[in-house]
Amino acid sequence: MKLPHLSHPGLLLPALAFAAGVAVLAAPVRAQAPAWPTKPVHIVVPFPPGGTTDIIGRTVGDELARSLGQPVIIDNKPGANTNIGTAFVARAAPDGYTLLVASPSITTNPGLYRALDYDTARDLTGVSLITEVPLVMVIHPAIPATTLAELIAYVKASGKPLTCASTGSGSLAHLSCILLKNTTGLDVIHVPYKGGAPMLNDLLGGQVDTMFDAPATTLQHLQSGKMRALASTGPRRIASLPNVPTMKELGYENFDVVWWAGLLAPAGTPAPIIERLSVEVAKALDSPAVAARFTPLGIGANKETAEAFTARIRRDIVRWGKVFSDAGVKID
Numbered sequence: 001m002k003l004p005h006l007s008h009p010g011l012l013l014p015a016l017a018f019a020a021g022v023a024v025l026a027a028p029v030r031a032q033a034p035a036w037p038t039k040p041v042h043i044v045v046p047f048p049p050g051g052t053t054d055i056i057g058r059t060v061g062d063e064l065a066r067s068l069g070q071p072v073i074i075d076n077k078p079g080a081n082t083n084i085g086t087a088f089v090a091r092a093a094p095d096g097y098t099l100l101v102a103s104p105s106i107t108t109n110p111g112l113y114r115a116l117d118y119d120t121a122r123d124l125t126g127v128s129l130i131t132e133v134p135l136v137m138v139i140h141p142a143i144p145a146t147t148l149a150e151l152i153a154y155v156k157a158s159g160k161p162l163t164c165a166s167t168g169s170g171s172l173a174h175l176s177c178i179l180l181k182n183t184t185g186l187d188v189i190h191v192p193y194k195g196g197a198p199m200l201n202d203l204l205g206g207q208v209d210t211m212f213d214a215p216a217t218t219l220q221h222l223q224s225g226k227m228r229a230l231a232s233t234g235p236r237r238i239a240s241l242p243n244v245p246t247m248k249e250l251g252y253e254n255f256d257v258v259w260w261a262g263l264l265a266p267a268g269t270p271a272p273i274i275e276r277l278s279v280e281v282a283k284a285l286d287s288p289a290v291a292a293r294f295t296p297l298g299i300g301a302n303k304e305t306a307e308a309f310t311a312r313i314r315r316d317i318v319r320w321g322k323v324f325s326d327a328g329v330k331i332d
Contacts, residue, residue, distance in 0.1 A: 036096050036273050040071040043099045043263075046085025048078045052297065056130055056261045057101035059293045063284035064277075081105055081170060083116060090118035094268035096277070099127065102264050104172055104320075107313055111321030112170040113331050121317055124264045126309030127274055128281040131294070132260040132302045134234025135176060135212040136241060138227040142206055148230045148250055151210075152184055161187040165199045165211040168192050169331060173199075175320060176212035176233060176257050178327050183252045203227060214259065215240055216298030233257040240298070260302070262309055278306045 041064070045057045054076065061072040077085035082105040092098035106120050118124075137148070145151035155162045164180060166173035169192050181188035191208050193199040196217060202208050204226055215238050221227045222241070229244045233255060237246055247255035263281055265274060284290055285301035294301060304312070324330070 036270075036276070037068055037070045039097065040073050041065075041068065041097050041099065042073045042075050043101055044075045044077050044085045044089050045101050046077055046079075046082035046105075049076050052299070053101055053103055053261055055293070055297065056299070059290055060101075060130060060263070060281060060284050063287055063290060064280055067280045067283060081109060081112075081168070083109060083113070083118075086120075086124075087117040089264065089266060090120075090123035092266050094266040094270075096265065096269055096273035098266065099277075100124070100264040101130075101261060103261050104259060104316065105170065106264075107316035108170045108172070108175065108320045108324075110317050111324040112329065115332075121314050123267050124313075125267045125269065125274065126304075126306050126311075126313055127263040127265050128278045128306060129260060129262040129302050129304035129309045129312070130281065130285065131299045132234075132258045133214055133216075133299065134232050134236075134238060134246075134258050135172060136215050136218055136229050136238065136244065137176070137180075137210060137212050137231045137233070137247075138203065138218050138222065138229050139210045140203060140206045140208075141225060141228050143209060143228075145230070146228065148184075148247075151230060152186060155186050161189045162210060163191050163208040164188050165191045165193060165203055165208040167196050167199055168194065169329065170324075172257055172259055173212045175323060178323055178329075179252075179255050179257065180210075182323075182326075183247075183255055212257070214298065219298070262304070264313075274306050 043057050043061050045054045047053045058074050061074055065072040077088055086100060086106055089098055089100040109116060110120055139145065139151065143151065143154065145154050164177035166177055168174065174190060174192065177188055177190045180186065196213065199211055200217065203211050204221065212233065218227060219240055222229050229241055231247050231250060232238050232241065232244050233247055235248065235256060238244065263277065282303050285303055290301060
């Protein structure tokens with residue numbers, strides 16, 4: 001505030017006191033952040049209801065509703081390999097009221113599709129990782145191999161290609177088939193399916209040789225002897241399959257494929273909101289209610305800060321983009 005010219009010293013102190021009072025009153029107004037949330041929060045799930053990602057979104061959403069004091073509404077927006085729901089959130093107002101439960105497709109789609117309605121790295125930011133699950137490589141028991149080395153020797157001796165099933169082009173299972181070919185030198189033919197159920201049925205029926213899938217899906221069939229596990233794709237062995245080595249243990253250092261789910265927000269969402277959400281998600285993952293819902297599905301809670309999660313996403317976009325580019329895989 002500009003003080004008037006005061007010729008009499010006696011008037012200076014009252015004027016200074018008045019100016020200081022105005023400054024003190026104005027300071028809280030400048031520092032006060034807008035309240036959040038004051039209305040329902042929407043979490044977009046880019047898959048149909050009932051799937052694993054949907055269950056994860058609803059489970060965490062229920063906990064967030066309790067801790068935030070506002071309803072958390074799940075909006076299922078499936079289609080186009082998650083691109084419809086992802087684009088919706090990417091274009092949403094960055095105010096903390098529209099969020100996305102994402103899976104690795106947001107890191108694979110940029111390298112898979114020639115054109116997208118959004119830019120993952122530019123338009124979205126990570127809030128928190130929720131879970132991560134390695135895949136397990138399984139084969140039909142008719143194949144005479146109990147280790148990956150034996151499988152490689154068998155396929156090369158047979159002179160026939162190895163058929164590798166996946167849940168569709170661009171899926172982590174597809175990427176695993178590509179990596180299997182690139183790292184082992186095997187002749188691998190990718191066989192895409194429209195979902196996990198038909199892929200699993202054909203593996204059990206012997207129509208395809210191998211596939212990469214979640215432990216929860218394959219465990220009962222491994223225990224019954226209807227399929228055989230040769231390796232897992234994460235950094236550590238799977239607790240429910242302690243005798244199955246990782247690909248890294250077998251000498252394939254770059255074979256690291258992990259399915260994950262996490263919460264994202266539109267880029268530009270205020271940092272205090274991102275920080276609040278990240279803290280609340282971490283609290284939710286420690287709750288008995290979440291553990292009770294996740295454990296039967298073979299899902300563990302995996303925390304990661306917003307910064308680390310965002311860095312993971314951007315790193316995987318580059319990594320998977322190169323894998324697709326080198327393999328010549330593109331979708332119009």
